[in-house]
Amino acid sequence: MKRFLSELRRREVVKSLVAYVGISWLILQVVGVVAGMIEMNPMVGPGTLLVLACGLPIVLYISWHFDVSLEGIERTPDLDEEENPTIQPLGWLRWIGLIFIVFVSTFIGWQYFNSIKLDQIASEEGLTTIQLADSIAVLPFSDQSEEQDQSYLALGLAEEITSLLGRSDGFKVSASRSSQILAKQGLSPTDIGRRLNVKTVLTGSVRVTGNRLRVRVELLDTENGHTLWTESFLRELKDIFQIENEISRAVVNLLQDKYYEAGSFAKLSSTSTDAYVMYLKGREQYRLQTTESMKQARTFFEQALALDPEFAKAYVGLADTLALLAEGGERFGVIKTEIAAKLAQGNIDKALVRNSELAEAYAVKGYIASMQNDLDTALQDYNKAILLNPSLAIAYMWKFLALDSLGRFDESLIALEKSLALDPLFQTAIYNMGVTLTKLGRFSEAEATFMQLQKDFPQSQFSYQGLSDIYFSQGNLFGAIQQTQKALALSPENQDLAFKLVGLLLTLGSTDVVKELGQDPQWAEIVAYFEDNILIFEQEYAVFFDKMDFKLAANPDDYWLSFEAAWYQAMFGDKEKAVKLFIDKLLLVEQADMFAMPYCSSAIEVAWAHIQRSETQQAQELIGTCKKLMEEQLKAAIIYSEIYYLEARIHALEARPEEAVASLELALEKGWREWWTKYDPLLSSLAENPDYQRLLTTIEEDLAEQRQQVKALFQK
The missing domain is CATH 1.25.40 (Serine Threonine Protein Phosphatase 5, Tetratricopeptide repeat)
Structure with a gap:
């Protein structure tokens, strides 16, 4: 150590270090003064500091081997060369050492520069704290417009942000449907987040004044209710697509240990604001899930495409609507199945030509294939949809139905569980889970599932239908009849339930009750159907x-x-x-x-x-x-x-x-x-x-x- 300190004094390394620190301080002062006088890139100051800091080990290495003065630069002799009048040039090994130090210092400096740059940009966007979370629910935005006529825009904006977030890897995004149902029940945002089993929730409001759009969003931690981030956007209505992108990008950057630059989320919307408005109105009607609303949704999607024939998501919405308007037990029975499938397929093909990475398009494409009993093709499409958007709950739901039809029951149950994890209040998925548990003989679990369905949807007949099936499977025909009656009371026009009730009565052999029902004009036609029995x-x-x-x-x-x-x-x-x-x-x-x-x-x-x-x-x-x-x-x-x-x-x-x-x-x-x-x-x-x-x-x-x-x- 004594020899090393002696060498530092002999080679005047400390003097060089003091001089370098002094010059560096002076440079930083000048940069600070100039930055205050003129508008400069915010990275100039941090960049200058990094350059000076990374130059320090280079200066120390050079001052060890050379004397730097006003007369020039001379090689510092080693101890065994001090009395030698002829000093040998620096050897190649020492030049390699200098090159190595320059490379390492530059690499470290560049890494720190990029990190500071990302933090600077994140700070400008309001993302001052990184809160790691792997799940989120986007709650329905509230309509703050004076006329209260922008609900389609508020709900649609939340739905589109949900779709964009779902495309991020390793990020669970709860489906819009469940968020909307719980919001209607008056639960607080944090309570909704806990019910959906997500760590964060995004809330927001929309206000439209003329062609100006104000969107305010707030990101909350569901564990403690703390606000993680809030931001307001005031733009023209035509910039709504950019707002969706910025909100989605900001949320992922905040909740994930990564940074997405502007434009990282591919734009999936229209170039026409009017077309997009028509699309959102179509989505509003689609969510109502009635025959009349589905017909209206079809009209809105067609109008959106008339305004923008390149709008891929409008083709998907139209194809989805056409498929559900087809005949079939779970559909609306307006269009012949083969015609509906052909029309829907044509629109999906147009969507995929315009955007081959649209997860929803592959999900609907798979559903169309399942309508035509091509279940293997349907599964391929569902898997593609899930690959593109791992949070697309409906793709898992439809995949369950295909696997169940193919007898691949273990796989189908996994798909159904995934669908429910993403969309816990999806009525059809809950009902199918109860049916599946009944099929597996797990009657107590099935009954609990239907009872929860009854609690969440007290006006729905599906919970009573499910309980009826459980009791029938257990040989309790009387209980099955009671539950079918309750279902029929909630849906008195449902002919399937009426036929089911009469069928149960005949299975029990209660022909006297059936014949008495037949005296009622409302039941006469149904009872006549069972005349042979x-x-x-x-x-x-x-x-x-x-x-x-x-x-x-x-x-x-x-x-x-x-x-x-x-x-x-x-x-x-x-x-x-x-x-x-x-x-x-x-x-x-x-x-x-x-x-x-x-x-x-x-x-x-x-x-x-x-x-x-x-x-x-x-x-x-x-x-x-x-x-x-x-x-x-x-x-x-x-x-x-x-x-x-x-x-x-x-x-x-x-x-x-x-x-x-x-x-x-x-x-x-x-x-x-x-x-x-x-x-x-x-x-x-x-x-x-x-x-x-x-x-x-x-x-x-x-x-x-x-x-x-x-x-x-x-x-x-």
């Missing part, structure tokens, strides 16, 4: 089969009518005729359509018909396929009572009576209560089995008791 219950077989023969003659190419006639002939009529009807019309139906689960019908009944004809090989092939499908569902934990009933039928056809009775008993434990069990021709080989007879008695006694409860219910 009533004839069966009242054992009017001759009349029934005469009617069936007439229908068969009038519809010779209707396979499923032939199947229905065969089924009733097998139970109550001519078994030889049943066998003929089961087999002779097989060419009229696709083979894949014969294996509908959980009954594996009509394949299992056709297998029985082949056995009656001693056509063993054909029967075994059908039974083998049904067994494979049954095992797949059992492996996936699907525990409908129908699955175990199918197992009992398979065992009976394979002449394994003990296994058949055991499976039937398990089916009863899971809720099997079908009145026609004792007439099932597939179980006829068990007729003399005392355990089988005991199970039949259990079914009959339980149904009789429930019939009395239903009779008392309808007499009130």
